[in-house]
Amino acid sequence: xxxxxxxxxxxxxxxxxxxxxxxxxxxxxxxxxxxxxxxxxxxxxxxxxxxxxxxxxxxxxxxxxxxxxxxxxxxxxxxxxxxxxxxxxxxxxxxxxxxxxxxxxxxxxxxxxxxxxxxxxxxxxxxxxxxxxxxxxxxxxxxxxxxxxxxxxxxxxxxxxxxxxxxxxxxxxxxxxxxxxxxxxxxxxxxxxxxxxxxx
Amino acid sequence: xxxxxxxxxxxxxxxxxxxxxxxxxxxxxxxxxxxxxxxxxxxxxxxxxxxxxxxxxxxxxxxxxxxxxxxxxxxxxxxxxxxxxxxxxxxxxxxxxxxxxxxxxxxxxxxxxxxxxxxxxxxxxxxxxxxxxxxxxxxxxxxxxxxxxxxxxxxxxxxxxxxxxxxxxxxxxxxxxxxxxxxxxxxxxxxxxx
Numbered sequence: 001x002x003x004x005x006x007x008x009x010x011x012x013x014x015x016x017x018x019x020x021x022x023x024x025x026x027x028x029x030x031x032x033x034x035x036x037x038x039x040x041x042x043x044x045x046x047x048x049x050x051x052x053x054x055x056x057x058x059x060x061x062x063x064x065x066x067x068x069x070x071x072x073x074x075x076x077x078x079x080x081x082x083x084x085x086x087x088x089x090x091x092x093x094x095x096x097x098x099x100x101x102x103x104x105x106x107x108x109x110x111x112x113x114x115x116x117x118x119x120x121x122x123x124x125x126x127x128x129x130x131x132x133x134x135x136x137x138x139x140x141x142x143x144x145x146x147x148x149x150x151x152x153x154x155x156x157x158x159x160x161x162x163x164x165x166x167x168x169x170x171x172x173x174x175x176x177x178x179x180x181x182x183x184x185x186x187x188x189x190x191x192x193x194x195x196x197x198x199x200x
Numbered sequence: 201x202x203x204x205x206x207x208x209x210x211x212x213x214x215x216x217x218x219x220x221x222x223x224x225x226x227x228x229x230x231x232x233x234x235x236x237x238x239x240x241x242x243x244x245x246x247x248x249x250x251x252x253x254x255x256x257x258x259x260x261x262x263x264x265x266x267x268x269x270x271x272x273x274x275x276x277x278x279x280x281x282x283x284x285x286x287x288x289x290x291x292x293x294x295x296x297x298x299x300x301x302x303x304x305x306x307x308x309x310x311x312x313x314x315x316x317x318x319x320x321x322x323x324x325x326x327x328x329x330x331x332x333x334x335x336x337x338x339x340x341x342x343x344x345x346x347x348x349x350x351x352x353x354x355x356x357x358x359x360x361x362x363x364x365x366x367x368x369x370x371x372x373x374x375x376x377x378x379x380x381x382x383x384x385x386x387x388x389x390x391x392x393x394x
């Protein structure tokens with residue numbers, strides 16, 4: 001066997017995620033780029049639904065993934081990678097909202113929400129305009145109701161219901177007990193359900 | 201709003217969580233007879249449906265993706281702050297020496313390991329061998345020690361595979377780097393599913 005064949009590593013797509021994370025920890029840029037591509041959209045969707053601002057959401061994605069590169073060597077358990085990323089992104093969203101609450105003038109009115117809601121299309125509607133309108137209306141109603149929740153409840157609800165993170169991980173991310181996570185989720189659901197279709 | 205930790209209850213005494221937990225099942229006798237439960241079930245069912253729609257649509261909505269500039273900025277910064285590990289002396293003569301980065305050697309080791317079925321090479325540390333002094337020495341005579349963590353496919357013969365891996369790493373390091381591999385410590389840290 002010729003041992004001096006060109007050194008071409010297995011592409012990250014053909015490896016398990018824990019191995020890709022380990023290689024990124026050791027400074028491999030291809031592995032890190034793969035992780036950026038795998039997570040940037042998910043983190044953006046979380047941040048956008050938390051902050052309702054594209055620019056702020058992009059800032060959260062960028063800050064989170066830059067911090068990820070810098071802190072990766074310190075991550076001891078590669079299996080915990082995705083939870084660790086979600087935790088960094090969630091905390092950045094909550095920080096951003098705290099900063100914003102010091103500047104009440106940037107709170108968005110319903111017109112802004114409507115404009116963004118209009119941009120949603122219904123890819124699942126299969127070109128049926130009536131169903132598309134229904135989907136758009138459903139998403140609009142839920143997204144608008146979501147923005148009325150306190151940030152802690154909104155984060156809990158998004159992490160569980162949209163991103164399907166575990167109770168234990170959400171509890172660790174928000175530094176509360178799992179019982180508190182369950183309580184917040186129940187209150188978030190009750191408030192969202194009531195906003196979307198008033199009970200009384 | 202103050203966040204208290206209690207779960208909201210309906211007027212009939214049932215918690216929202218109880219109603220939510222059985223939302224996919226047919227209503228119970230109580231739920232059929234209780235106006236509050238019926239209303240709560242209907243609006244929670246509507247929320248569940250809207251949640252599914254939001255989740256599925258957001259996941260494929262091209263307007264809910266960051267601009268390419270975001271990834272470019274992240275990767276530019278990562279390249280600027282690239283980590284190559286420590287520098288290892290390969291060759292030293294009177295006129296100066298040659299060093300090679302730990303990362304370059306690691307790539308060779310990963311490459312060697314990737315060729316073995318059932319092996320995924322993970323974190324790797326490379327150290328100069330114990331007798332590497334600063335005295336002049338010719339190429340191919342200094343030792344390095346390798347600590348490699350790997351995952352193996354379930355059902356892999358670990359001792360046999362580790363021995364093959366050790367031989368392969370030794371020959372790769374000799375061929376590509378011109379160093380002698382001394383100790384090669386392999387830690388199997390995980391199994392992966394094939």
